[in-house]
Amino acid sequence: MTIDPVALAQTLIRCPSVTPADAGAIGVLADALESLGFCCERLISEERGGPPISNLYARLGAGKPNFCFAGHTDVVPAGDIAAWTADPFAGAVRDGMLQGRGAADMKGALAAMVGAISIYLAKSGPPSGSISLLITGDEEGRALNGTRSLLDWMSAKGERIDACVLGEPTNPERLGSTIKIGRRGSMTGRLVVRGTQGHVAYPQLADNPLPRLVRLLAALDDLTLDNGTAHFDPSNLEIVTIDVGNAATNVIPAKGEAAFNIRFNDTYDSAAIEALVRGALDAIGGSYELSFDVTGESFLTPPGPLARIVKDAVEAVTGLRPAYSTTGGTSDARFIHRHCPVVEFGLVGQTMHKIDEQVPVADILALTEIYRGVLERYFAPSR
Numbered sequence: 001m002t003i004d005p006v007a008l009a010q011t012l013i014r015c016p017s018v019t020p021a022d023a024g025a026i027g028v029l030a031d032a033l034e035s036l037g038f039c040c041e042r043l044i045s046e047e048r049g050g051p052p053i054s055n056l057y058a059r060l061g062a063g064k065p066n067f068c069f070a071g072h073t074d075v076v077p078a079g080d081i082a083a084w085t086a087d088p089f090a091g092a093v094r095d096g097m098l099q100g101r102g103a104a105d106m107k108g109a110l111a112a113m114v115g116a117i118s119i120y121l122a123k124s125g126p127p128s129g130s131i132s133l134l135i136t137g138d139e140e141g142r143a144l145n146g147t148r149s150l151l152d153w154m155s156a157k158g159e160r161i162d163a164c165v166l167g168e169p170t171n172p173e174r175l176g177s178t179i180k181i182g183r184r185g186s187m188t189g190r191l192v193v194r195g196t197q198g199h200v201a202y203p204q205l206a207d208n209p210l211p212r213l214v215r216l217l218a219a220l221d222d223l224t225l226d227n228g229t230a231h232f233d234p235s236n237l238e239i240v241t242i243d244v245g246n247a248a249t250n251v252i253p254a255k256g257e258a259a260f261n262i263r264f265n266d267t268y269d270s271a272a273i274e275a276l277v278r279g280a281l282d283a284i285g286g287s288y289e290l291s292f293d294v295t296g297e298s299f300l301t302p303p304g305p306l307a308r309i310v311k312d313a314v315e316a317v318t319g320l321r322p323a324y325s326t327t328g329g330t331s332d333a334r335f336i337h338r339h340c341p342v343v344e345f346g347l348v349g350q351t352m353h354k355i356d357e358q359v360p361v362a363d364i365l366a367l368t369e370i371y372r373g374v375l376e377r378y379f380a381p382s383r
Contacts, residue, residue, distance in 0.1 A: 001035065001036070001118065001122065002115070002118040002119050002122050003032055003035075003036070003114050003115050003118040004115065005108075005111040005112045005114065005115030005116075005364050005365065005367075005368045006093070006098065006111070006361055006364055006365070008028075008032060008110075008111035008114055008115065009091070009098060009103065009107050009108045009110075009111035009112075009364060010091035010092075010093070010098065010100075011028050011091070012025055012028055012029070012073065012091075012102065012107040012110060012111060013089060013090070013091035013098075013100035013101065013102050013103060013107055014089055014090065014091050014100075015028060015073070015089075016075075016089045016101075017073050017074050017075055017102070017137065018074070018075055018076065018077050018078075018101075019074040019075070019076070019137070019138060019139075019140045019141035020050070020051040020052070020053055020074070020137065020138060020141055021074075022053075022054035022073070022074075022137050025054075025073035025074075025107075025137070026042060026054045026055070026056045026073055026135065026137060027042070029056060029058075029073065029110065029114065029133075029135060030042055030056055030058065032114050033058045033060075033114065033117075033133065034058075036060065036114075036117060036118055036121060037060055037121075037126075038058040038059060038060045038131075038133075039058065039059055039060070040056060040057075040058045041056070041057045041058070042054065042055075042056055043055045043056070043057065043149070043150065043153060045138075045145035045146070045149035045150070045153075046145055047145065047149060048144040048145050048148070048149065049144060050141075050142055050144045050145060051145075052145065053136070053137045053138040053141075053144075053145040053146055053149070054073075054137045055135065055136050055137060055138075055145075055146060055147075055149065055150050056133065056134075056135040056136075057132065057133070057134055057135075057150055057153070057154060057159070058132060058133045058135075059130055059131070059132040059133075059159070060117075060121075060126065060127075060130060060131045060132070061126055061127060061129060061130035061131065062130060063128065063129045063130055064129050064130070064160075064162065065129040065130070065162035065163065065378075066129060066130040066131075066132055066159075066160060066161045066162050067127075067129065067130070067131055067132070067161075067162065067163050067164075067375065067378050067379070068131075068132045068133065068134055068161040068162075068163065068164040068165075068340070069113040069117075069131075069132075069133045069134075069164070069165055069166075069167065069371070070133070070134040070135070070147070070164050070165070070166045070167070070332065070333075070336060070342075071106050071109060071110045071113070071133075071134075071135055071136075071139075071166060071167040071168075072106060072135065072136045072137065072138070072139035072140065072146070072332065073102075073107065073110065073135060073136070073137050074136070074137045074138060074139055074140045074141065075101045075102040075105070075107070075140060076101070076105075076140050076353050077101075078101050079355060080355070083355045084355055084356055085099075085356055086099050086100075086356075087100075088100050088101040088357070089101060091103075093361060096360055096361050096362065097358045097359065097360055097361065098358060098359055098360075098361055098364065099356065099357070099358040100357065100358070101357055102357070103351075103357050103358050103359045104169045104347050104348065104349055104350075104351055104352040104357055104358070104359045105168070105169050105349065105352035105353065105357070106167050106168055106169060106346055106347070108346075108347050108359050108363075108364045108367070109167030109168075109169070109346040109347055109367060110135070110167060111364065111368075112167070112364055112367040112368040112370075112371055113133065113167060113371055115368040115371075116368045116369070116370075116371035116372040116374075116375065117131060117371075117372075117375070119368070119372050120372050120375045120376065124376070124379075127375070127379040128379055128381075129162075129379065131375070132159075132161060134147065134150055134151075134154075134161070134164070134336075136150060136332065139331070139332050143295075143332065143335075146332065147332040147335045147336065148335050151335055151336070151338075151339060155339075160339070160340075161336075161339060161340050162340055163306045163340055163341050163342075163378065164333075164336050164339075164340055164341070164342040164343075165306075165310060165342070165343060165344070165345060165371070165374060166331060166332065166333050166336065166342055166343070166344040166345075166346075167344070167345070167346040167347075168180070168331050168333075168344045168346050168349075169346045169347045169348060169349030169352050170325070170328075170344050170345050170346050170349070171346070171347065171348045171349065172348070172349065172350070173348060173350065174320070174348065175318055175347065175348055175363045175366055175367065176314050176315070176317070176318030176319070176320035176322055176366075177320060177322055177323065178322050178323055178324075178325045178345075179307060179310055179311060179314070179322045179323070179324055179325065179343055179344065179345050180324075180325050180326060180327075180328065180331075180333070180343065180344035180345070181231065181300060181301045181302070181303060181307055181324045181325070181326065181343050181344075182231060182232070182266070182298070182299050182300035182301060182326040182333075182337075183296065183298065183299060183326055183328065183329075183330055183331060183333060183334060184232060184233075184235070184263045184264055184265050184298050184326060184327075185262075185263070185264045185265075185268070185269070185270060185273075185294070185296050185297045185298035185299075185330075185334075186261065186262070186263055186264075186294075186295045186296050186329070186330050187261070187262050187264070187270050187273060187274075187292050187293065187294040187295065188240075188259060188260070188261050188262075188292065188293045188295070189259065189260050189261075189262065189277060189290060189291070189292050190257065190258075190259050190290070190291050190292075190293075191213070191216060191217070191257065191258045191259070191260070191281075191288060191289070191290055192255065192256075192257050192288065192289040192290075193209040193210075193212050193213040193216065193255070193256050193257075193286070193287075193288050193289075194209055194254065194255050194287070194289070195207035195208055195209030195210075195212075195252070195253070195254055195255070195256075196252075196254060197251065197252060197253060197254035198251075198252045199250060199251065199252070200249075200250050200251065200252055201250070203252065206252040207252075208252045208253075209253065209254070209255060209256045210244065210253065210256045212284075212286045212288075213242075213256040213257075213258060215284050215286075216281050216284050216286075216288060217239055217242070217258055217260075219280045219281060219283065219284050220237055220239065220260060220277065220280060220281070221237070221239060223237055223276070223277075223280055225237065225262075225264065225267075225268075225273075225276070226265065226267045226268075228265065229265050229266055229267060231266075231300055231324065231326050232265030232266060232267075232298070232300075232326050233265065233326070233327060234265070235262065235263060235264040235265050235267065235268065235273075236262070236263055237260055237261075237262045237277075238260060238261050238262075239258060239259075239260045240259050240260060240261055241258060241259045242256070242257070242258045243256070243257045243258070244256050244257075262277075264298055265298050265326075266298045266299070266300050268298070269297055269298070270292070270294040270297060274292055277290070278290065295330060296330040296334040297334065299333070299334055299337045300326065301337060301341045301342055301343055303324060304341065305341075306341045306342075306343055306378075307324065307343050309374055309377045309378055310322075310343055310345050310370075310374055312373070312377060313370045313371075313373030313374045313376075313377060314345065314370055316370075316373055317366050317369045317370045317373065318366065318370075322345075331344060345370070346367070347359050347363055347364070347367060348363060
């Protein structure tokens, strides 16, 4: 049997799985995969705190190598539903476009994976190794109990994946233009400078923290972290908020706070970035408080057999030879890369997270063919 990827994508979109809600999306995928002979493990993970998350690991076969498709069923909120031209959770097809929250990011790609597997199995039968899917409901949220928990569970069970394609929307404008082989790291710094509150007419009785905060932030803004590497853009530090909470113009505040985000390439790890930032602040002088929240380290899957397989499959369907890229935000590939080579390829992301998110039906069908081509090449006897 084969599975229609467009119909499956519509069914997934009709599950309003806004993080952390599952709304039946994991069950929809598991039912489809079980019909193809997969053994499905539906897991509820909550060991890292936060709300419980529904996850899925599905595998067909027991042999090696184990090729894995990865992705997420959760979506961001729809926002102002009245601003949509169609119900964001109806999964309507209009003028050749599949509309709805998650169409691009990334229920369309999940459906293409399942459709591709069904076509591959119908044509070629079970592979010489195994096909698996690693699906989380916590990618758009804090990513505490999603892919990381699944990977921990797999390790404890002795489950190993040998290669992975993650279906995030990687293409900026046209399907076939871009494959992601890595991502920059991300960390947020929070800076606090304290003083002594007082009347502005008597500054000698107060200690204004804001001039010191301004000087420290200027030092951070002047930092040139690097000039980029072979596969990465330059690292960048962006000040994102300055907060004082002082509504009175005749009061010197007791505290000033600021936050900044750093996206860093493979020149650094987060510890090296923290040392660099502290050095810049210490050079200005004065006391400060600084803390960091690291949401992902930079990583790179150097171009190799897996990336070439995906490139060849993309070119065969679209006629385009995709470029390698490491741009964009974080993804769950930052966890998967520690276990096996991973590359990302999915739909066009122009409308992801926006009002009226949508993708061409033709792109879902083309992506299905691309994923099928990846499976054929990966399990080819001569590989």
